[in-house]
Structure formats: C-alpha cells, structure tokens
Amino acid sequence: MNTTILLFLLQDGITNGAIYALLGLALVLVFAVTRVILIPQGEFVTYGALTYASLAAGRMPGTAKLAVVIGLAAFAFDLYAMRKTLHAPRMLRAFGLNVAFPVAVLLASMWAADQRMPAGVSLVLSLLIVASIGLSLYRIVFQPLAHTSVLVLLIASVGVHLALQGLGLLFFGAEGQRGPTLLTANVTLGSLRFTGQGMAVYGITVAFIVGLWLFFGLTLYGKALRATAVNRLGARLVGIRTTLSGQIAFLLASTIGALSGILIVPITTLYYDTGFLIGLKGFIAAIIGGLISYPLTAVAALVVGIVEAFSSFYASNFKEVIVFTLLIPVLLLRSLAAPAVEEEKD
Template sequence: MDFSIASILMLDGLTNGAIYALVALALVLVFTVTRVIFIPQGEYVAFAALTVASFQAQQVPGTVWLLLALAITAQVVESIQAWRRRERWTRILGHALTRLALPLLICAAGWWFAGMQTPLTLQVALTLALVTPMGPLIYQLAYRPLADASVLALLIVSVGVHFTLTGLGLLFFGAEGSRTPSFWNEQFSLGSVSVSGQAVVIFATATSLIAGLFLFFDRSLRGKALRATAVNRTGARLLGISADGAAQLSFLLAAFVGALSGVLIGPTTTVFYDSGFLVGLKGFVAAVFAGLTSFPLALLGALLLGGIEAFGSFWASAYKEVIVFTIILPVLLWRSFTDPHGEEH
C-alpha cells in the first residue's frame, strides 16, 4: 500500500466516520437523557434517503403515510388517557386538533409536492419535515408509558420498535433500493487524492451540525436543561425541568440528526428499507467507545471506526463487517473492568 492509496482510504474513512459520528451523537443524547438504547436510530437514516428518492421519482413517499399513522395513533392514545382522567370532551377535541394540525399540514405538503418537479433543496426540506416529527411520536407511543422502567426493559422495547419500523419500511417503500443525486458534482484534487463535492458537503454539514449541537447544549436554556437531565434526572425534576419534555426534545433532535444523515448518505450508496440497521449499529459501536455518555469520545470513536472500516475493506473486503463489529469486544471488556457499575433496581 502506497501513500496515495492510504490517503484515499483515509478520506473514505473520514466520510463514513462523519455519518457514524452523527448517529453516535444522537444515540448518546437519547441514552443520557432517557436511558433508552435507541436501536431504531438507523431507521431515520433509511427513511430519509428513501423519501428523497421518492420525491425524485415524483411519487408520494411512504413517510407521508407513516407520519400520518403515527400522529393519529398517538393522538388517539392521548385522547383515551384524557377521557379516562374525565377531562371535558371539548378540551380533548381542542387538544387533538391542535396537536394534529402540524403533522397534517406536513403530510399534505409532502403529498402535494410529490407529483411536481421540485428542486432538490425543497425535497430535502420536506424530507426533514416528514421524518423529524416521528421522533417525539415514537417516544409517546413506545417509551413514555415505560419511562421509569429498567434499561433492559427499554432495550427490549427498542428491539420491538426496530422490527416494527423495518416492517413498515418494507410496506411503505418496497424491497427495491434507491440512490439519490449528489448535491455537488465537482471534483477536487489534493495532490494524488481526488475529493468529490459530495464528500465536501458531508464534511461541511456534519461539522456544522456537530458545532451547532455543542453550542445548543452550552448556550441555550433548553440545551442546558437537557444536560441537567442527562447528569441527574431526579435533580433536574426538583429544579422544575420536565423529564418528559426533555425526553421528547432528545427524540426530536435524534430524528432530525438521523434524517439529515440519511439525506447525506443517499448519494453515496444504494439505500434499502433495512439499510438503516447497519448504519445505526455502527453508530452504536462508536457510541460504546464513549460509554454512551461522552459526546467528544463518541465523535472520536466514529472517526476511528470509519478508518478501520475503510482499511479493513481494502485488506479483507469479505470480512469488513466482521472487523468493524469485532472491535467492540475489547472495548466492552475494558469498560467492564474500569467503569464502576452495580445492579440496577
């Protein structure tokens, strides 16, 4: 292997590592705030890429019907609970109309623009608008009733949510894969290495989003509330921070990050309805490097994982996935000996 090949592999590893970093940051955020190991994070990635592909084909994307179904189901559950609390039906109806207004508007916009030849930027905006609200809705349906359950119980729920979303992805998108057009078709030369415009877009977008997330957690009131909830849930409640509100916000941010990752990864590979699982799993491996608690270490782990994957595919392409997922074993072993832990009650 000469320097030019190593440079190409390193560039490829950094490109993939940037996507894994976004997924890993979302996983760490959700876990620290809610104690949920959110296995379905990769489904947001696949749904977003397939939604853009549907808009490109001038077809109504499956996420329109999925968001509509999630919104109506969540509101029906909420209304039943309000009725059991003996709230007035006028109040229940008013809340239902208010909460359904935005999802219905987004679904109507997605359905309306699907049959038109729209610019790629509008398709991306509609995709983010369709996928992002799924985060809080999934939390309301699957996790809110078990907010105080053990981590193991929440993990089992995550597995169930993953299989449910995968089945819905097959139902709404079909088994055929799709690939979206590149955002920037230019080619740049850095010595002997050729850098595509799409790689530049991925680096720039991922870097901007990561910087924005750090500023959000460091400067904004809501970001500080999330940090407080992540550090001490009981203490945050005593200070008046709503644990439920923090959980919904964390799921909202995770869905947005996943959707943006899907938009970025769509032009680089063919995405299928179940492609998100591998992406999410690699993001989880990167998050494990950080013990599911540290954002900087998750970022470092994702970049390291991308490099290992790139060089592993060069030396032994048939065992690329084996190499990637095997490196988690020594990390888990090391953390088992170094991190204090006890039995959860």
C-alpha cells in the first residue's frame, strides 16, 4: 500500500464515519431521553434517501401518504386521551401537528413531483415527510409504553422496524435508486480529490453537531432534554413535560436519519432495506459510547468508518464481520468493569 491509497482509504473512512456519527448521536439522544433503542433509525435513513430520489425524479413518494395516515392515527390517540377533558387549544395543536401539517406536506410534495423542482426543494420536503412520520410513530407506539421496561420498548422498536421495512418495499420497490448531488464543485488537494457531495457530507455533519451542541447548551428545550436524560422522574417533578421531550427526541432522530440518507444516496445506490445495515454501524458507535457519551460516540463512528474502509480494501468479503467484531472487546471490557449484580430469586 502506498501513501496515495492510504489517503484515499482515510478519506473514504472519514466520509462514512461522518454519517455514522450523525446516526450514533441520534441513537444516543433517543435512548437517553426515552430509553428506546431506536432500531427503525435505519428506516429513517432509507425513507429520507428514497423519498428525496423519488421527488427529484418527478415521482410521488408513498411516504408522504404514510405520514398523513399515521398522523390521523396519532390525532385519534390524542382525542381518546382528551376524551374526559376536551381542551380546545390542545385539540387544535394536536390537529395542526398530526393532520394539517402532514396534509400540507403531501400537497406540496404532489406539486413538487409534477413540477420537477430543484434538489433543495426535494431535500426540504423529504426532511419534513420523515420528521412527520417519526413524530407520529412516537405518539402511536412509544408514548403509550413510556413507563414499561427497556425490553418491552426494544420489542416494540423491532416491530416498528419490520413494519417500516415492509412498507418501504411497497413504496419504493426492490430496485435501488440514486439521487442528484447537492454540490457539483470539486476540489483537488495533492493526490486527493474532494467531490462536492463529500464536502456537503463534512459540512452538514459539522454544522449539525455544532447545532446540537448549541441547542443542548443554550436553549430551554435543549436543557429540558438534558434534564430528562439525567433523571426522568426528577425532570417530571420540576415541571418538565417528559412527553414533549420524547417528541423532540424522535423529531431530531428522524430528521437526522433522513438527512443522513439524503447525503448518502447521491454517492451509492440505496435499496429499501439498505438503511438497516447503515443504522447498525451507527449503533456500534453508540454502544462504544455507552449510549450516553456524545463525544465518544462521534469518535467511535470515525473509527468504525475507517475500519470499514480498510477492511473493504484488504478483505472486502469480510468487511461487515470485521466491523461488527469491534463490539466484542468493548462489550467484554464493559462487562468486566461493571459491578456484580445478583440475580433476582423467585
């Protein structure tokens, strides 16, 4: 291996690692706030990517209709919850968030698909569609189970993953799609060539991480999320609405997942089930970070991306095995460092 190949592999690994960092941060955020291991994070990636590719190609994505259907279901859940004390402002808020907003996005998507709008419009609409799906999914599936065990939440998460993957096959078919690039400019530095899409990946990833840091550090809602992550019961006692915290966490996670897919789809062909494997690699980074540390998760994601790039060069048939093997020493060290816990007796 010469220096040029080494630099190319590092560049490819950092690009992939940036995507995994976004997904890992989203997984850590959701778990810290809601205790949900978000297996469907990969489906958010797929939905965002294929919705963007469909809109850019002038096709109406089925995800926009799905957002309306599950939005109606979420509104029905809210009405049932408010059946004893009907409160007009809360009802209007629930209607606007769960019904009016998805319908408006559906109409805008139909218009954009007919007009073949620029990539920027398709990107925004794709983010809005997937964000609406993520928000309604939390209301329908996870909010009623908020006080159950982590195992129950995990089973529900697996069920949502399987349902969304099946719907993805229905909406987009078995054939892969690619979308238009966000930036077409190219920059050459020595033997390395940075494409516009690669620079978009780096720029958006850094901007999103900085934005999340400012959100958690400076805004009231960000501080409420941090408080909920530290102590859910304590947050409720001081007046923080943990339900709203869960909604914000899922909204951010679905948006991050959709954005990650949109960044990937111009680089490689994505299929309806590709997002699951991509989400698993972000999950590896989140596990290395202990599902609590954002900086460690970001660093671990870069390591995962670089290991994957070098594995593709040396042993492409075993690259997935090598990447997932990274979990073994981490889990072993964590199990050895964890305090001994006696099993409960019947």
